[in-house]
Amino acid sequence: MGRIVLDKVTKRFGDVEVIPPLDLTIEDGEFTVFVGPSGCGKSTLLRLVAGLEDVTGGQIQIDGSDVSSMPPAKRGLAMVFQSYALYPHMSVRKNIAFPLKMAGMKSAEIKRRVDNAASVLNLTDYLDRRPGQLSGGQRQRVAIGRAIVREPAAFLFDEPLSNLDAALRVGMRLEISELHERLKSTMIYVTHDQVEAMTMADKIVVLQAGVIEQVGSPLELYRTPRNTFVAGFIGSPKMNLIEGAAAASYQAHTIGIRPEHFDVSAEGGKWSGTVNVSEHLGSDTFLHVQGTGLADSITVRADGEVAFRHGDTIHLTPREEHIHRFDAKGLRVE
Amino acid sequence: MARAVSNRRRLINTLLAWSIGLLIFFPILWTVLTSFKPEGQAIADPPMFLFFDWTLENYFVVQERSNYMRYLMNSIIISGGSTLLGILIAVPAAWSMAFVPSKRTKDILMWMLSTKMLPAVGVLYPIYLLFIQLGLLDSRLGLVIVIMLINLPIIIWMLYTYFKEIPTAILEAARMDGASLRSEILYVLTPMAIPGIASTILLNIILAWNEAFWTLNLTAAKAGPLTAFIASYSSPEGLFFAKLSAASTMAIAPILILGWFSQKQLVRGLTFGAVK
Numbered sequence: 001m002g003r004i005v006l007d008k009v010t011k012r013f014g015d016v017e018v019i020p021p022l023d024l025t026i027e028d029g030e031f032t033v034f035v036g037p038s039g040c041g042k043s044t045l046l047r048l049v050a051g052l053e054d055v056t057g058g059q060i061q062i063d064g065s066d067v068s069s070m071p072p073a074k075r076g077l078a079m080v081f082q083s084y085a086l087y088p089h090m091s092v093r094k095n096i097a098f099p100l101k102m103a104g105m106k107s108a109e110i111k112r113r114v115d116n117a118a119s120v121l122n123l124t125d126y127l128d129r130r131p132g133q134l135s136g137g138q139r140q141r142v143a144i145g146r147a148i149v150r151e152p153a154a155f156l157f158d159e160p161l162s163n164l165d166a167a168l169r170v171g172m173r174l175e176i177s178e179l180h181e182r183l184k185s186t187m188i189y190v191t192h193d194q195v196e197a198m199t200m201a202d203k204i205v206v207l208q209a210g211v212i213e214q215v216g217s218p219l220e221l222y223r224t225p226r227n228t229f230v231a232g233f234i235g236s237p238k239m240n241l242i243e244g245a246a247a248a249s250y251q252a253h254t255i256g257i258r259p260e261h262f263d264v265s266a267e268g269g270k271w272s273g274t275v276n277v278s279e280h281l282g283s284d285t286f287l288h289v290q291g292t293g294l295a296d297s298i299t300v301r302a303d304g305e306v307a308f309r310h311g312d313t314i315h316l317t318p319r320e321e322h323i324h325r326f327d328a329k330g331l332r333v334e
Numbered sequence: 335m336a337r338a339v340s341n342r343r344r345l346i347n348t349l350l351a352w353s354i355g356l357l358i359f360f361p362i363l364w365t366v367l368t369s370f371k372p373e374g375q376a377i378a379d380p381p382m383f384l385f386f387d388w389t390l391e392n393y394f395v396v397q398e399r400s401n402y403m404r405y406l407m408n409s410i411i412i413s414g415g416s417t418l419l420g421i422l423i424a425v426p427a428a429w430s431m432a433f434v435p436s437k438r439t440k441d442i443l444m445w446m447l448s449t450k451m452l453p454a455v456g457v458l459y460p461i462y463l464l465f466i467q468l469g470l471l472d473s474r475l476g477l478v479i480v481i482m483l484i485n486l487p488i489i490i491w492m493l494y495t496y497f498k499e500i501p502t503a504i505l506e507a508a509r510m511d512g513a514s515l516r517s518e519i520l521y522v523l524t525p526m527a528i529p530g531i532a533s534t535i536l537l538n539i540i541l542a543w544n545e546a547f548w549t550l551n552l553t554a555a556k557a558g559p560l561t562a563f564i565a566s567y568s569s570p571e572g573l574f575f576a577k578l579s580a581a582s583t584m585a586i587a588p589i590l591i592l593g594w595f596s597q598k599q600l601v602r603g604l605t606f607g608a609v610k
Contacts, residue, residue: 073512085507099511
């Protein structure tokens with residue numbers, strides 16, 4: 001079990017309010033991702049849940065009981081750190097066994113659980129090595145192993161993949177998703193990478209300056225962003241936000257069009273401009289179009305076979321049903 | 335990329351390094367050589383470097399006249415005891431300053447260091463009176479306490495810099511893993527800080543071993559360590575350079591050997607934090 005409720009949780013560091021009163025419910029078994037730009041308070045929020053920081057006000061409940069003033073060890077949570085935070089002087093086996101040893105478990109049971117976790121994470125051959133003798137991906141797996149042996153109420157991940165190279169990151173992303181499928185435990189995952197958020201989450205919490213901008217499933221956030229911040233943050237490449245006359249013609253202060261929601265043509269369309277850069281990814285082509293009079297640069301995601309080059313004139317037509325409209329305050333208009 | 339160094343330049347650097355090294359080592363070498371000279375040749379002018387009548391007589395005389403073993407034991411007990419006591423106090427102190435700092439932590443560290451700026455003689459009189467009152471004069475216990483206190487700021491500073499190098503995330507991981515404060519210090523912090531603690535211990539033993547001001551002023555016949563042993567040979571009645579040198583050699587030999595075998599730890603301790 002691991003239902004986590006944040007009730008008017010606040011955090012101040014001296015005079016600085018990092019988290020203004022915040023309410024959030026994370027259901028048992030849910031994979032929740034906190035996402036936002038650096039300094040948005042997502043890591044602080046996770047550390048409040050973990051108990052590594054004390055709340056200034058409000059309450060944190062795990063499965064109905066108030067844990068706000070409990071030390072981390074008593075909360076029944078396990079955490080995977082960005083820097084892995086392995087114990088460098090202990091073997092992999094001792095690292096994974098450490099929380100069990102602290103819990104006073106019998107050595108036979110410890111061995112059984114460690115061996116089990118090691119086989120799940122493909123670490124069996126490395127049990128006698130020290131963390132310094134492992135690669136980044138293996139170290140991260142040890143950190144995860146140390147978390148899973150405890151069978152915690154919930155897992156907390158603090159940007160666990162940001163120290164890994166791109167290829168490894170994709171692999172580990174999948175492994176963590178599979179782990180969630182298998183364990184069905186509550187997981188809170190902090191990242192600044194919206195791709196990780198989109199691909200892994202059941203529920204995404206978008207944060208900015210300690211305030212929740214929107215909570216929802218990845219597709220909800222993609223399809224109906226509540227404001228221009230979420231609209232710009234979720235989705236890659238970013239949504240084009242257009243102000244001025246073009247927006248006014250849709251009775252909005254700002255309109256948002258995702259790069260994939262344009263039809264492109266060399267002959268004619270609603271708007272026209274010049275291709276500045278075209279990035280060929282094979283499956284897709286990203287075109288950066290200038291001189292449209294809409295915004296400094298409009299990003300368009302076109303088919304991989306499209307053959308526009310620098311300096312070519314291009315005509316763009318937005319798909320009307322996918323245009324997002326926002327008012328002067330940046331809030332969504334239906 | 336390594337900087338390009340010409341062979342000529344390298345030769346000059348090597349010669350320079352050796353000359354400086356020998357210059358620093360020379361007083362010790364001269365002391366050792368003098369200890370093997372007959373008293374007359376020890377003060378010969380011009381000085382005799384290697385071609386003198388080698389003799390062990392000074393060592394026999396020194397051993398006959400004073401009880402070397404007693405001084406040695408006192409030195410071991412005083413330097414070992416003050417170091418052990420200092421470490422026991424300094425580890426928790428440095429831990430709290432490194433990992434739960436307050437607004438005043440930096441000030442407290444500076445204040446501790448500032449006590450080293452006061453000339454020792456400035457507090458000799460009060461401490462001497464205190465020692466009389468407490469009956470600690472000429473006792474090993476008294477010296478253990480005083481020398482521990484003298485070196486405590488340095489021990490705390492050294493440990494503090496070592497502890498600062500340990501990533502906080504590892505200690506937080508231990509806390510998440512259910513470690514109590516005691517387990518955290520015992521199983522995680524201390525093993526990771528062992529190299530640092532070891533070099534702190536070594537440096538402190540050397541400092542305590544060579545401490546002369548307090549040992550000379552607060553001891554008489556009973557608790558005097560090797561510094562007092564050396565001092566007893568620099569008598570105003572006459573200069574016995576060879577015997578003084580023999581006594582000095584016997585006094586510094588143990589610590590020189592300890593230092594030689596723990597060079598790596600010591601160098602690491604003295605330059606720690608300079609490079610990651």
